[in-house]
Amino acid sequence: MARLVGISGSLRKGSFNTALLRAATGLVPDGSSLEVRTLHGVPLYNGDDEASTGIPAPVQALKEAIAAADGVLLVTPEYNNSIPGVFKNGVDWISRPPADLKRIFAGRPFGVIGASPGGFGTILSQAAWLPVLRHVGANLWTGGRLQVAKANTVFDQEGTLTDDQIKEQLRAYIAGFVAFVDRP
Numbered sequence: 140m141a142r143l144v145g146i147s148g149s150l151r152k153g154s155f156n157t158a159l160l161r162a163a164t165g166l167v168p169d170g171s172s173l174e175v176r177t178l179h180g181v182p183l184y185n186g187d188d189e190a191s192t193g194i195p196a197p198v199q200a201l202k203e204a205i206a207a208a209d210g211v212l213l214v215t216p217e218y219n220n221s222i223p224g225v226f227k228n229g230v231d232w233i234s235r236p237p238a239d240l241k242r243i244f245a246g247r248p249f250g251v252i253g254a255s256p257g258g259f260g261t262i263l264s265q266a267a268w269l270p271v272l273r274h275v276g277a278n279l280w281t282g283g284r285l286q287v288a289k290a291n292t293v294f295d296q297e298g299t300l301t302d303d304q305i306k307e308q309l310r311a312y313i314a315g316f317v318a319f320v321d322r323p
């Protein structure tokens with residue numbers, strides 16, 4: 140039984156990654172849950188702002204959601220073969236201040252999945268997350284993979300996941316991640 144929080148790295152209304160995260164909420168094993176979060180409202184990181192006004196409220200809310208969860212799922216788009224700036228900026232904010240790194244990241248279960256209309260399904264942005272997650276000390280689950288390629292063909296106009304094969308892959312990924320989070 141795990142309480143998960145997922146963060147979509149896209150701000151788009153029609154985001155494939157947010158749609159993937161929403162689809163995952165319906166596929167979690169009985170007794171577990173997955174809360175959907177996005178980065179709306181997170182400002183650009185500026186050390187001067189942090190020094191003068193501290194952690195912005197939307198960032199603090201994300202941090203507390205992560206702290207309260209048993210596991211965190213990053214649902215990442217890919218821009219120019221790497222992490223979109225919006226998502227990296229969000230996680231950079233979440234990693235502040237360093238004194239809080241342990242509470243938010245250290246040894247805590249994280250998973251990474253993603254969707255792209257291209258043929259490689261965010262493989263390079265998922266790879267780009269590796270040094271970031273290692274740096275903050277997250278406990279990345281590497282037992283499963285989900286790279287949704289041709290994402291424009293697997294959701295309908297409302298963002299519902301309609302591809303049965305991807306649905307089963309997503310279900311298997313979430314089940315594996317929950318088992319990882321739950322392990323004694």
Ligand SMILES: Cc1cc2nc3c(=O)[nH]c(=O)nc-3n(C[C@H](O)[C@H](O)[C@H](O)COP(=O)(O)O)c2cc1C
Nearest residue numbers: 149151154155156157216217218219220255256257
């Ligand atoms: C600046 C930019 C760069 C992109 N670079 C890539 C890329 O390197 N690889 C890829 O698969 N898709 C790339 N795309 C396409 C995105 O995968 C696509 O816009 C996708 O829908 C973004 O995710 P979202 O639907 O969750 O917003 C790029 C899109 C933008 C705007």
